[in-house]
Amino acid sequence: MCIQEITIFLQRHIILSIIWVLLLIAVLYTTINSWLFGSSEILRDTAIYLINKKNAIVIDIRSQDDYHAGHITNSINVSIEEIKNNNICQLKRFKQHPLIIVHDNNVLAHSIKRYLYKLKFEEIYVLHGGIVGWKSDNFPLLLKNKALK
Known part of the structure; x- marks a missing residue:
């Protein structure tokens, strides 16, 4: 996949893209939080x-x-x-x-x-x-x- 196709996908599916980014942030936050606090x-x-x-x-x-x-x-x-x-x-x-x-x-x-x-x-x-x-x-x-x- 080239960057141009990814950009087109993100533009056409803005809500899915936002949800994906939010889920990624939530997973990273949870992982880092459990790593820091054991x-x-x-x-x-x-x-x-x-x-x-x-x-x-x-x-x-x-x-x-x-x-x-x-x-x-x-x-x-x-x-x-x-x-x-x-x-x-x-x-x-x-x-x-x-x-x-x-x-x-x-x-x-x-x-x-x-x-x-x-x-x-x-x-x-x-x-x-x-x-x-x-x-x-x-x-x-x-x-x-x-x-x-």
């Missing part, structure tokens, strides 16, 4: 290993109501707004520990992960499937100091 989602078994063997800290970024309705044992509830406003005094002492971010929406969890990277936290993971996946695999949750199954 593989970040971990399965529940890996999370349990990190918690038990490497003293990982579970950061639950759901609302307080959702947190109190059932949360992972020893997790810390921190609001998204606190992290975005750099109001993370309770987390600063855990900079040397692996962090596991938990939420119902992993897109939000990944955005919070990026904020924490900017705040110099180094080892940060997102729990694959979030709290919903944790519940669906019948891992225990705490509800007002009582264990749920």
Whole structure:
């Protein structure tokens, strides 16, 4: 194919061309983003290993109501707004520990992960499937100091 044919195609199919360029940008963004921030989602078994063997800290970024309705044992509830406003005094002492971010929406969890990277936290993971996946695999949750199954 010569450049002249490509130019004619682009002119005749402008919408397809725009869509193709947008998809290319999205793929490049996703690839570069995952490369820069490493593989970040971990399965529940890996999370349990990190918690038990490497003293990982579970950061639950759901609302307080959702947190109190059932949360992972020893997790810390921190609001998204606190992290975005750099109001993370309770987390600063855990900079040397692996962090596991938990939420119902992993897109939000990944955005919070990026904020924490900017705040110099180094080892940060997102729990694959979030709290919903944790519940669906019948891992225990705490509800007002009582264990749920």
